[in-house]
Amino acid sequence: MNFELSKEQHMIKKMVQAFADEVIQPRAIEADKEAKFPVDTFDQMGELGLLGIPFPEEYGGSGGDTLSYVLAVEEIGRVCGSTGLSYAAAVSLGASPIYAFGTEEQKEKFLTPLAQGKALGSFGLTEPNAGSDAGGTQTTAVEEGNDYIINGEKSFITNASFAKTVIVTAVTGKNEKGKNIISAIIVPTDTEGMTITSNYDKLGVRGSDTAEIVLENVRVPKENLLGDPQKGFHQFMHTLDGVEYPLQH
Numbered sequence: 001m002n003f004e005l006s007k008e009q010h011m012i013k014k015m016v017q018a019f020a021d022e023v024i025q026p027r028a029i030e031a032d033k034e035a036k037f038p039v040d041t042f043d044q045m046g047e048l049g050l051l052g053i054p055f056p057e058e059y060g061g062s063g064g065d066t067l068s069y070v071l072a073v074e075e076i077g078r079v080c081g082s083t084g085l086s087y088a089a090a091v092s093l094g095a096s097p098i099y100a101f102g103t104e105e106q107k108e109k110f111l112t113p114l115a116q117g118k119a120l121g122s123f124g125l126t127e128p129n130a131g132s133d134a135g136g137t138q139t140t141a142v143e144e145g146n147d148y149i150i151n152g153e154k155s156f157i158t159n160a161s162f163a164k165t166v167i168v169t170a171v172t173g174k175n176e177k178g179k180n181i182i183s184a185i186i187v188p189t190d191t192e193g194m195t196i197t198s199n200y201d202k203l204g205v206r207g208s209d210t211a212e213i214v215l216e217n218v219r220v221p222k223e224n225l226l227g228d229p230q231k232g233f234h235q236f237m238h239t240l241d242g243v244e245y246p247l248q249h
């Protein structure tokens with residue numbers, strides 16, 4: 001087995017290492033002390049293509065593989081835990097579910113700006129009563145005409161205050177055994193009824209935005225449903241385990 005990095009992986013590691021040392025590291029202490037999310041650092045990371053490393057070029061990505069992305073997370077996290085967390089959440093949680101499970105239209109509309117680094121994505125699974133027990137999701141999405149009406153509350157959502165989209169998990173019905181069906185729906189953060197606040201006074205990774213989201217009669221088109229509505233639970237478990245790039249199916 002060859003454990004050497006490829007030429008491309010080596011180049012990415014060197015490039016991210018230099019950026020991390022020159023741009024991220026000098027601001028790491030301030031970001032943490034002041035609990036200040038470094039928006040302009042993320043703008044620069046977007047321009048360098050870091051937010052799109054594992055996604056194909058046709059969706060604005062850099063066409064890299066899992067290891068290249070991991071090397072970038074490692075180099076960024078080495079100098080600033082906050083930036084590393086927000087970076088990994090933006091790519092792995094905010095963007096990759098759309099890449100893995102989205103329709104062609106969803107990829108063009110929602111994944112492309114994230115992969116291009118023009119916007120940040122987030123992933124809203126956790127709720128006040130559903131943390132480790134994600135099956136306890138209480139947020140609901142009820143069909144009305146061509147839309148879903150979403151109501152509920154999400155907690156500890158990384159990047160949400162600065163994100164363009166949040167992938168929200170919600171109960172959409174019951175299966176034949178009477179168990180809740182949990183689906184994932186892409187919600188633009190500027191949709192009416194969304195209230196996003198970041199009031200957590202954390203003990204660490206304070207430069208990473210962690211937000212609370214209240215959804216009150218949030219209306220999104222049914223076409224924003226992500227992947228198989230029956231398999232939302234498996235999809236987000238797969239997302240949390242880590243998606244392998246490029247996709248194998």
Ligand SMILES: Cc1cc2nc3c(=O)[nH]c(=O)nc-3n(C[C@H](O)[C@H](O)[C@H](O)COP(=O)(O)OP(=O)(O)OC[C@H]3O[C@@H](n4cnc5c(N)ncnc54)[C@H](O)[C@@H]3O)c2cc1C
Pocket residue numbers: 089093122123124125126127128130131132133155156157158159205210
């Ligand atoms: C900085 C930060 C960023 C985050 N970002 C996101 C995000 O972007 N999106 C998102 O959806 N969530 C996010 N989370 C939420 C995170 O996923 C949850 O905190 C996590 O799932 C744990 O849930 P909880 O906090 O409700 O703890 P709980 O589930 O209440 O667990 C509390 C304690 O009880 C233990 N415990 C729980 N169940 C059992 C059991 N059955 N048996 C034995 N012990 C048990 C746990 O191990 C833990 O020690 C973030 C959290 C933090 C702190």
